[in-house]
Amino acid sequence: MRFVVFSALMLCCTLFCCSCATYVTGEDGQSYKALTRSQKEHLVIISRGSLTERLRSGIITRQEYYDAMHNEPMVRIDYRGDRYGTATITWRTRGRILEFRYEEDLTAEIIEKCTFSTGIIPPHERRIQPDKSIRTGR
Numbered sequence: 001m002r003f004v005v006f007s008a009l010m011l012c013c014t015l016f017c018c019s020c021a022t023y024v025t026g027e028d029g030q031s032y033k034a035l036t037r038s039q040k041e042h043l044v045i046i047s048r049g050s051l052t053e054r055l056r057s058g059i060i061t062r063q064e065y066y067d068a069m070h071n072e073p074m075v076r077i078d079y080r081g082d083r084y085g086t087a088t089i090t091w092r093t094r095g096r097i098l099e100f101r102y103e104e105d106l107t108a109e110i111i112e113k114c115t116f117s118t119g120i121i122p123p124h125e126r127r128i129q130p131d132k133s134i135r136t137g138r
Contacts, residue, residue, distance in 0.1 A: 026079040033082040039107055040075055040087075046111075047073070047089045047100040054116065060098060067093040083107045096120060 022034040035043075048069060055065045068091040079085040089100040096118055103113035 024079055026081075026085070028080070032079040032084070034079065035077060035083055035087075035106055039083070040077075043087055043102060043106065044073055044075065044089060050100065050114075050116065051098070059116075060096075060118070064091075064093040064096060064098060067091065068098055077106070 022036070023031045024034045026032050051060065051065055051068050054060045055062065060068075071091060074088075074090045074092070076088045076090070077085060083106055084104060085106065087102045087106050089102075091098045097120075099117050099119070101115045101117070102111045104111070
């Protein structure tokens with residue numbers, strides 16, 4: 001009897017834990033497993049590390065680097081599969097946009113398809129709030 005009760009309890013716990021995954025609707029209308037908060041934070045940390053390389057090579061200024069290190073980015077993810085798709089990490093600094101774009105498997109240790117771009121912010125759009133849902137301790 002104890003074995004049956006214990007087995008039923010373990011089955012309930014397993015079902016509860018497995019059902020905790022967050023699902024989102026992709027562009028094609030299907031449901032996919034979303035990235036967890038820590039996986040999104042990992043993408044932001046990778047992007048901040050890459051900004052250091054851009055500062056050393058002169059692609060961004062010290063002020064832009066400082067702004068990105070001390071402000072939270074805007075994170076947009078377009079899913080095309082379970083934790084698979086395109087993630088865009090964007091900082092709006094004083095006058096410029098700094099943007100990283102990751103594609104394909106967003107949970108991989110090394111993401112092969114990553115692009116970095118900058119752009120000028122039009123004067124009427126310079127005051128945009130960052131995404132408050134992601135905190136990386138900065």
